[in-house]
């Protein structure tokens with residue numbers, strides 16, 4: 451692997467750009483990362499939830515165990531151990547909504563793939579606070595990442611290596627010359643060996659990767675209530691304990707929206723969802739936030755090299771599962787870039803796949 455003289459430019463400072471930068475620098479490459487401060491990254495509002503078991507069908511999501519293992523391994527990489535403080539490993543509790551789900555989920559949990567992942571319990575847990583008369587499912591390998599503090603801490607660690615520079619500025623497409631591998635900035639030309647677009651939803655107009663992204667707005671609320679729980683609750687909505695009586699409640703999934711901004715009042719969908727399982731009083735609605743998730747039609751990320759301009763790459767489409775998916779995929783992409791071997795990236799993520807082009 452030739453690592454000398456590889457100045458790699460990353461456009462984007464969210465989860466995709468950050469995990470990629472960490473992998474590249476850890477492997478010896480030099481990275482300059484740009485992030486436009488005028489844009490609100492989805493990562494800056496994400497609840498950071500990691501749940502390998504999702505959906506009404508209670509299924510293990512795509513590659514979830516492989517991805518979860520990569521996330522856990524990331525925090526064991528030499529030099530990155532301190533970043534584990536930003537990941538809170540917590541069980542996720544899913545109350546059974548009805549008898550039928552109780553039977554279905556119980557049958558599923560006997561599948562060997564659920565060993566060490568989830569167990570069922572048939573007694574109400576904390577019934578004085580939580581409506582769960584039939585018991586529920588405990589997902590043991592769940593947790594949440596404090597995304598903002600993680601990203602800031604990662605940048606700090608990378609800067610100390612002397613091979614990483616973070617610049618809070620916008621890159622205009624007209625500044626990029628893939629033929630000369632040049633970035634034409636006002637302060638002078640910057641030569642790059644590779645350039646990776648990690649732009650999230652803002653990559654929709656990218657001329658080299660006309661990304662087939664589906665913008666999906668999400669809103670979530672930070673609120674105050676008592677008592678403190680030591681489990682994440684997932685009951686239509688999720689409720690993540692942040693400590694000190696603070697919780698995050700989310701999220702909405704809005705395909706049609708008129709503004710990227712959050713509502714002025716907490717969305718009814720969230721408030722009613724909470725009251726369907728949580729009995730204690732909300733003492734304060736602290737903060738309402740919104741962001742746009744970069745999703746795709748087939749719910750798989752978009753990762754790969756440009757077919758004609760081999761110095762250009764994309765890492766996008768992390769959708770609703772950025773925290774779970776980014777670590778494993780960033781490792782694959784970093785290896786592919788450094789070895790010039792795009793075949794190392796999961797074929798499901800190929801930017802040219804047909805599934806992305808369906809109407």
Ligand SMILES: Cc1cc2nc3c(=O)[nH]c(=O)nc-3n(C[C@H](O)[C@H](O)[C@H](O)COP(=O)(O)OP(=O)(O)OC[C@H]3O[C@@H](n4cnc5c(N)ncnc54)[C@H](O)[C@@H]3O)c2cc1C
Pocket residue numbers: 461462463464465466467484485486487488489490491492493494495496497498499500619620621622648649650651652653667668669670700701702739740741742743744765766767768769770771772773774
């Ligand atoms: C309300 C909500 C809740 C969510 N909850 C969860 C959750 O619980 N768990 C989970 O895993 N995921 C969650 N997500 C999804 C998660 O946020 C995304 O999967 C992830 O953040 C996408 O990361 P990204 O780096 O691809 O994009 P972003 O985080 O959007 O980052 C894009 C970056 O590109 C930069 N950029 C774009 N264009 C340019 C340019 N021309 N020049 C310079 N910089 C540029 C932006 O400034 C930004 O830094 C949630 C999302 C929302 C909105």
